[in-house]
Amino acid sequence: MEQNPIRIAEILLGLKDVNLIGVEDLGNEDSKTPLRVHIECLGERPKCPVCNGMSYSKGSSLVELIDLQSFGRPVRLIWHKRRWVCKDETCIAPSWSDVDTRIAAPRLKLTDRAARFATRVVGRDGRSVSSVARELDCDWHTINDAVIAYGTPLVEDPNRFGKVRALGLDETLFYREGRYRTQKWSTSIVDVMSATLLDVVPGKGGAEPKKWIASQPREWRDMVKWGTLDLAGSYRAVFKEALPNAVLVADPFHLVKLANTRLDETRRRVQQNILGHRGRGGDPLYRIRRLLNMAKEKLTEGANDKLTRFLEAGDPDNEVATSWRAKESLRELYAYRDPGTRQRPPRCSHQ
Ligand SMILES: [Zn+2]
Numbered sequence: 001m002e003q004n005p006i007r008i009a010e011i012l013l014g015l016k017d018v019n020l021i022g023v024e025d026l027g028n029e030d031s032k033t034p035l036r037v038h039i040e041c042l043g044e045r046p047k048c049p050v051c052n053g054m055s056y057s058k059g060s061s062l063v064e065l066i067d068l069q070s071f072g073r074p075v076r077l078i079w080h081k082r083r084w085v086c087k088d089e090t091c092i093a094p095s096w097s098d099v100d101t102r103i104a105a106p107r108l109k110l111t112d113r114a115a116r117f118a119t120r121v122v123g124r125d126g127r128s129v130s131s132v133a134r135e136l137d138c139d140w141h142t143i144n145d146a147v148i149a150y151g152t153p154l155v156e157d158p159n160r161f162g163k164v165r166a167l168g169l170d171e172t173l174f175y176r177e178g179r180y181r182t183q184k185w186s187t188s189i190v191d192v193m194s195a196t197l198l199d200v201v202p203g204k205g206g207a208e209p210k211k212w213i214a215s216q217p218r219e220w221r222d223m224v225k226w227g228t229l230d231l232a233g234s235y236r237a238v239f240k241e242a243l244p245n246a247v248l249v250a251d252p253f254h255l256v257k258l259a260n261t262r263l264d265e266t267r268r269r270v271q272q273n274i275l276g277h278r279g280r281g282g283d284p285l286y287r288i289r290r291l292l293n294m295a296k297e298k299l300t301e302g303a304n305d306k307l308t309r310f311l312e313a314g315d316p317d318n319e320v321a322t323s324w325r326a327k328e329s330l331r332e333l334y335a336y337r338d339p340g341t342r343q344r345p346p347r348c349s350h351q
Contacts, residue, residue, distance in 0.1 A: 284314030
């Protein structure tokens with residue numbers, strides 16, 4: 001147990017190298033009036049910041065800071081800030097006062113710990129600024145200023161997203177607006193490697209994502225080695241302009257979708273050429289239209305047989321079969337996990 005009064009004060013105050021001058025209670029047992037705790041910095045006389053010579057104290061000014069509650073009462077920390085002057089009369093250094101950011105950041109009305117507390121409970125726990133202001137017995141703006149001052153570096157920290165090596169852009173339907181349920185789009189900006197959503201910007205055009213990328217620090221942008229995108233030209237332009245060194249990678253979902261669209265077109269064209277009409281219920285190619293679009297490995301043995309037989313019947317020049325093989329080869333390419341592989345993809349059936 002600590003019994004030395006100075007150490008007791010240090011422990012209660014939680015600040016080292018600080019001298020507790022005294023405690024002032026203007027409330028007369030009214031627990032709502034803040035306790036006023038007077039402190040001053042200890043430590044050596046500072047050297048002159050210009051000539052590095054000796055300084056002397058020109059007295060102190062009182063700075064009132066809002067601190068955390070203590071024993072259920074609001075607290076004001078009254079910092080007796082000493083003013084210092086260079087001893088050398090010819091020195092150009094203007095006078096300066098004590099700075100100790102452990103006590104408070106310059107120009108803020110909250111102590112450092114109170115500002116951290118406010119930032120934490122507002123930013124992380126979602127408490128309102130006004131409830132924190134009530135607790136610390138000060139006005140709304142005082143808390144808000146502190147939360148902005150302490151919170152902004154957290155939000156705008158260039159390391160907030162960490163290193164992103166593969167950046168993905170993807171359009172997403174955001175909501176439908178108004179009577180005609182007009183589609184409103186947004187673009188998701190994603191860290192592809194960790195599958196983390198970094199941000200969402202309005203629209204599915206290139207302007208907003210480009211602005212977003214450009215606003216990131218240069219070092220961050222330089223670390224992006226790959227850009228993944230659907231096949232929309234607008235995103236391709238974003239990468240070309242904002243991250244010209246990133247290698248563009250089309251995302252498999254969109255590419256396979258495109259391959260299936262081409263396969264459908266081929267099937268319809270062949271049907272039309274051979275039968276002279278659009279696909280109907282009994283036409284062989286029409287009957288396997290869904291099987292053609294399915295992933296090969298999902299076909300049962302029976303489905304696989306059906307596909308082979310109906311292709312033979314309806315696709316004399318192997319045009320649909322070729323288109324189908326191209327789609328499956330494309331899918332297989334993405335199945336490789338080892339980028340160093342030199343092996344040829346395994347051969348498909350139906351050839
Ligand atoms: Zn000096």
